[in-house]
Amino acid sequence: MKRALKTxxxxxxxxxxxxxxxxxxxxxxxxxxxxxxVGKYLIDSIRDGTLLKASAITMKRLGLGYAVGLVLGLxxxxxxxxxxxxxxxxxxxxxxxxxxxxxxxxxxALLWFGQTEAAMFFIVIMGSLWSITLATDAGVRNxxxxxxxxxxxxxxxxxxxxxxxxxxxxxxxxxxxMKQGWAFAWRSLMAAEIYITVLTGFGLxxxxxxxxxxxxxxxxxxxxxxxxxxxxxxxxxLFSPIERFMHRRWGTAK
Amino acid sequence: xELKFFCREIFLRFFSILLFLTWLPGxxxxxxxNTEFHYRSEPAEKLAIESxxxxxxxxxxxxxxLDQVSLNIKEGEFVCLLGPSGCGKSTLLNIIAGLDxxxxxxxxxxxKAVTGPGRERMVMxxxxxxxxxxxxxxxxxxxxxxxxxLTRSERRxxxxxxxxxxxxxxxxxxxxxxxSGGMKQRVALARALAPNPRVLxxxxxxxxxxxxxxxxxxxxxxxxxxxxRKTIVFVTHNVREAVCxxxxxxxxxxxxxxxxxxxxxxxxxxxxxNSANLANYAAAIDERLKELLKKEQGELNELKVLNG
Ligand SMILES: Nc1ncnc2c1ncn2[C@@H]1O[C@H](COP(=O)(O)OP(=O)(O)OP(=O)(O)O)[C@@H](O)[C@H]1O
Ligand SMILES: [Mg+2]
Numbered sequence: 001m002k003r004a005l006k007t008x009x010x011x012x013x014x015x016x017x018x019x020x021x022x023x024x025x026x027x028x029x030x031x032x033x034x035x036x037x038v039g040k041y042l043i044d045s046i047r048d049g050t051l052l053k054a055s056a057i058t059m060k061r062l063g064l065g066y067a068v069g070l071v072l073g074l075x076x077x078x079x080x081x082x083x084x085x086x087x088x089x090x091x092x093x094x095x096x097x098x099x100x101x102x103x104x105x106x107x108x109a110l111l112w113f114g115q116t117e118a119a120m121f122f123i124v125i126m127g128s129l130w131s132i133t134l135a136t137d138a139g140v141r142n143x144x145x146x147x148x149x150x151x152x153x154x155x156x157x158x159x160x161x162x163x164x165x166x167x168x169x170x171x172x173x174x175x176x177x178m179k180q181g182w183a184f185a186w187r188s189l190m191a192a193e194i195y196i197t198v199l200t201g202f203g204l205x206x207x208x209x210x211x212x213x214x215x216x217x218x219x220x221x222x223x224x225x226x227x228x229x230x231x232x233x234x235x236x237x238l239f240s241p242i243e244r245f246m247h248r249r250w251g252t253a254k
Numbered sequence: 255x256e257l258k259f260f261c262r263e264i265f266l267r268f269f270s271i272l273l274f275l276t277w278l279p280g281x282x283x284x285x286x287x288n289t290e291f292h293y294r295s296e297p298a299e300k301l302a303i304e305s306x307x308x309x310x311x312x313x314x315x316x317x318x319x320l321d322q323v324s325l326n327i328k329e330g331e332f333v334c335l336l337g338p339s340g341c342g343k344s345t346l347l348n349i350i351a352g353l354d355x356x357x358x359x360x361x362x363x364x365x366k367a368v369t370g371p372g373r374e375r376m377v378m379x380x381x382x383x384x385x386x387x388x389x390x391x392x393x394x395x396x397x398x399x400x401x402x403x404l405t406r407s408e409r410r411x412x413x414x415x416x417x418x419x420x421x422x423x424x425x426x427x428x429x430x431x432x433x434s435g436g437m438k439q440r441v442a443l444a445r446a447l448a449p450n451p452r453v454l455x456x457x458x459x460x461x462x463x464x465x466x467x468x469x470x471x472x473x474x475x476x477x478x479x480x481x482x483r484k485t486i487v488f489v490t491h492n493v494r495e496a497v498c499x500x501x502x503x504x505x506x507x508x509x510x511x512x513x514x515x516x517x518x519x520x521x522x523x524x525x526x527x528n529s530a531n532l533a534n535y536a537a538a539i540d541e542r543l544k545e546l547l548k549k550e551q552g553e554l555n556e557l558k559v560l561n562g
Contacts, residue, residue, distance in 0.1 A: 149353055150383040154397035154449065155373040164396070168387040250386045251431025 030217065037218040038225065045222070050207065055226065058189065058203035061117065065124025066185050070178065073129045077136025077174075078162065091137065094130045102127035102188035106195055115199050120192060127188030128181035135177015139170030172246055179239050186231060298329040298485040299364050299374060299452040301350065306359035308345055318510035319345045322359070325504065325513060330483040334490055334500035336539070338547065342511025343489040344380070347457050350487060351377045363453070373397065376451035378459045382438040384430045390417065390441050391426045397449040416444040420474060436467035443471075447478065453485045460495070469527050472498055476524045493543065497535045498525050505539065507546050514546055 015035045021027070022034035029037070045051035080091040105126045109119040143166055151165045167174075193205020204223055211219030246252070308320040319342040327333050335343045348354045350361050352371040361368040363375065371377075376397070384393050394413040398404060404412075417423050420440040425433065433441065439459055446454060460468045476499065479486060490496050496503045497519055505515040517539055521531055 144383075146379060146381065146383045147385065149371075150377070150379065151396075152353065153351055153371040153373070153375065153377045154445075155400040160400075165385070169385070171387065249429055249431075251429060 030215070033218040033221065038222045041216075041218045041222045042225070045207075045219075050202075051226065054202055054204050054207050055230070057201040058193065058205070059230070061120045061124060061203065062185060062189050065121045065189070066128050066182060068121070069125045069128030069132055069181055069185065072125075073132030073177075073181065074136050074174070076129075077133040077177075078140060078167075080133065080137045081140035082162075087137075090133075094133045094137075097126070098130035098134055101191075102184065103191040103195060106192055109192075110196060115197065117198065117200050119196065120189065120198060120203075123192045124185045124189050128185035131184055132174075132177050132181040135180065136170065136174050139173025139177070140166055142173060143169040172250065172252075175239070175242055175246065179235075182234065182239070186234075190227060297452065298331075298483050300329040301325075301327040301453065301485060301487070302362040302365075303327075303346070303350065304359050304362065306346065306349060306356045306361065308342070308349065308354075308357050320349075320356070321510035321512050323511065323513055324359075327485060327487065329485055332479060332486045332488065332499060332501045334488045334496035334503045335506060336490060336493065336496045336503050336543070337506025337511075338508050338543075339491060341506040341508040343491075343506060344457050345511070347377070347455050347487065347489055350453075351375050351455050353377070373400065373449045374451055375453040375455060376446040376449065378439075378442050378446045378454070378456045380457045380459070380461065382435075382442040384438060384441055384445070386430045388430075389426070390422065390428050390430070390433070393430070393441055394445045394448050397445055401449050412448055413444075416448045417441075419447070419478060420444045436463050436471070439463065439471070440474075443475070447482075451484065453487070456486065456488045458489055458491070461490070461492075468495075472527065473524060475499065480523065493536045493540050494527060494532070497521075497532050497539065498527055503539060505542060505546070508550060515542055 019035050022029060022032070042051065076090065076094070079086045080094070081087070102123055105123050106119075109122045113119040113122060147165050147169050148161055151161050156164065189203075190205045190208075193203045194209045197206065197209075204227060208220055208223040208227075211217070211223060303323060303325040305322045305324050306320055307318075307322055310317045310319055323342075323346060325333075335346065337343055345354070349356050350368065352361075352368045352375065368375075385396065388396065391410075391413055394417060395409055398409045398412055401409075414423065414426070417426055420443050422437060422440055422444065425437065430438065430441075442459065446456075460471055463471070472495070488496075488499055500519055503517040503519060504513055505517070506512065507514045517535070519535055521529075521535070525532060
């Protein structure tokens with residue numbers, strides 16, 4: 001409780017200093033608007049529904065794309081770890097493509113899917129899929145061989161060993177890969193939304209883009225604030241619980 | 255607090271379902287397993303090791319880990335393999351388990367050649383090899399779940415029975431990392447015993463423990479063995495441990511790994527570590543061991559002289 005209070009006070013101070021500096025005309029409000037203006041924009045846009053609608057659209061793109069990345073990435077990673085052939089082909093491809101910032105897919109996505117949701121999904125999937133695949137592969141490789149040997153003496157074979165030993169044993173790696181995949185997906189979606197105008201719906205990135213076009217810096221900063229907030233929430237609600245669960249199980253907590 | 259707990263539950267469930275979905279094809283395979291049935295006090299198995307050899311091509315050249323090792327073990331016998339570090343004891347144990355194939359020779363279990371690992375021959379490894387993502391009960395249940403034709407409640411009953419046997423009934427739901435080294439090895443023992451194997455292969459299971467815990471476990475192991483006569487092959491490099499536990503002590507020498515001597519230990523059970531008779535046996539074996547080591551050293555020196 002005390003910690004939370006301290007955090008809140010620290011941030012309140014920061015905002016107060018910011019407001020103070022704007023009031024003292026330290027810089028032109030065109031360059032960096034006051035927090036009050038940003039707040040006003042946020043409240044207005046919540047009232048007229050644009051912000052919530054844009055957030056919903058963005059979250060839908062992200063959630064679906066990420067889920068597909070996860071469902072494809074896990075088996076692909078296992079495949080790479082299991083078979084030498086896939087390691088030499090798919091593994092190499094994944095390693096190479098992973099270094100590619102996924103907005104680079106935007107031109108192709110536009111060409112293939114047009115200005116549609118599908119293009120957005122594609123970019124999100126490309127952003128998350130490869131890092132999840134590679135993390136799963138790394139996780140499997142780091143499983144101590146003695147776990148599988150012990151399972152085999154107890155009568156476990158093939159698929160069963162993979163399902164009940166290799167997969168859970170690689171969970172710490174897989175989860176950190178999922179987290180990285182999430183971060184990549186989030187970044188690539190924002191870049192794509194700013195870069196591409198999709199006719200089927202306006203996400204947060206598009207709102208930010210229009211803020212810039214209109215020279216409405218309070219809108220730009222307000223949207224940035226929302227983006228940060230969503231990222232934080234995802235981390236705290238989605239990944240922290242899993243990580244805490246694992247720390248408790250594995251005994252790796254500090 | 256409530257809300258946090260709730261969210262955690264929801265997301266954990268969401269993710270487990272997601273992970274699960276990616277693996278449906280694997281599951282369908284699972285259903286096809288588990289066909290044979292044998293449970294209830296299974297008879298011990300006799301083992302015949304027939305001129306087994308194994309060489310490793312390590313970074314420091316060829317290592318002749320086992321050279322034409324032959325050994326017969328009666329059903330229900332408690333045999334200790336004793337020898338200096340690196341003489342191939344673990345290698346032999348893994349071959350008996352079916353985890354690694356020999357280069358030549360074979361292992362027969364009740365007359366049938368061992369071609370792979372199986373739950374008739376359970377292994378207790380040098381490290382505990384427990385699964386950290388399962389709790390104590392889950393670890394013991396793992397092997398039982400692979401035994402066909404057991405109901406859920408039967409499995410739980412068996413697991414609880416063995417956890418009680420090793421004195422851990424209070425730690426059924428503990429995480430693995432919350433256990434001490436000795437407790438971990440007890441869980442590993444329970445896990446190895448629970449599927450009721452016919453042979454128990456133990457690779458220095460108590461080496462990392464303190465003397466007091468170890469002595470306690472010697473007592474437990476002898477008691478369990480007295481009740482359910484399994485064939486036990488116990489690897490150790492501790493002479494007193496070997497004499498305390500074994501009906502027979504097999505002495506190994508190094509490079510190449512070879513059997514040098516057999517000692518029958520005709521002492522009444524249960525044996526305490528501190529009896530005078532035990533000390534006599536230990537002294538005799540110790541002497542022989544030192545002799546062997548000296549000979550090995552002599553041969554090494556000779557080699558050095560020969561090589562200039
Ligand atoms: N995978 C391997 N690759 C190369 N050499 C190996 C391998 N496994 C074992 N060896 C070698 O084989 C020999 C026997 O090893 P082993 O593990 O059976 O010894 P050990 O008798 O169990 O020793 P310890 O009492 O120290 O456990 C050693 O010299 C070791 O270096
Ligand atoms: Mg060993």
